[in-house]
Amino acid sequence: MKKILVTAVLMFTALHAQNIYATFDVEAEKAAELSLTSSGTIEGINIDVGSRVKKGDILLWLDNDDMKEAVELAKAQLELARVDAKFAQRNFERYEKVKNVIDAGEYDRYASAYETAKSRLHEAQVNVRYKQALLEKTILRAPFDGVVSDKPVEVGDVVSGAMIKVLLRLQSAKANTLKLKVDQKYWTKLKPGQTFRYRVDGETGQREGKVSIVYPTANNANRKIIVEVPAKGIVPGLFGEGEIEAD
Structure with a gap:
């Protein structure tokens, strides 16, 4: 009787459990394109690509x-x-x-x-x-803790407040987000809290996370629904694939 009960439970679980395949891109939790509204010549730059900065740090400044x-x-x-x-x-x-x-x-x-x-x-x-x-408008400060991901300007470049130009790009350093793309046919089965097991391209080990957000709309172009999973220690811009455990 016990064996029959266990078998029935396993069969029920198999019938009601479903793994949903998804690909994803790794995005920074925070990302910003920084600029100045003042005009002038860049006099100094304190950072370079890859520099880690704290909120409020001076990144660059104009001749002021x-x-x-x-x-x-x-x-x-x-x-x-x-x-x-x-x-x-x-x-x-x-x-x-x-x-x-x-x-x-x-x-x-x-x-x-x-x-x-x-x-x-x-x-x-x-x-x-x-x-x-x-x-203060001639000084560019970090709006949050992060890493400089791009520095398209150098000392001596001219900045025009009338034509806003991206001076630096900053992204969060520690926390990132996986943007999953899931087939829209699974829209009724997706919900926050579900487990997502995945591999990042170039890694052999498996990672695990929890669904935090399920977008309420599907993309008309590719018929995909976006799902977010928080992650740490992954370089933004990478991609991968995995499965969501859904009931």
Whole structure:
């Protein structure tokens, strides 16, 4: 009786289990084409193809000496505005204490001077932020941790903000994604969480992953559905094949 039961279970499993064949391409989890909106000549590049960078690292910058001087001038003007505002504040506070025993016009003059000083201080602060923002636009920073995959420019190349040009390409270094192409006839059998066993071209060993996303539409051109499987330690651009274990 036990043998019959085991046989029945195996037959049931065989009838209801199905391996779905799929090919895939390896893509970086994050990939970006980096550019600048400012115009100028590239003055320095800190990286090369294959360089690993951290979010916020300076990758390259334009000749921006004039903008640096503008920032320093704006900071100097801000410091003067702070001194004037503090002086005007002290005068105003002194006269405010005795405003009931002094001429109203004189009090109003110091109050007005204080308001003007505060306004100029605010304008100076805004100007510093504006100049710093212009300077920052001449500097290309890494938007996330990753590896530089392409560097089509060199020091001395001219960048035009009016014609956006790709300066660098960056992709995530650790986490990648397998983009599976599955025949659309299996669309009712695909779901997140299914196991995908696969081999990457050039490898002999088998890898394993879990389906994370099943795209809700099929490609009209090739009648394929895209399925994503997270992966690590695989070079983007490679391809392979495998099978999804589906019930």
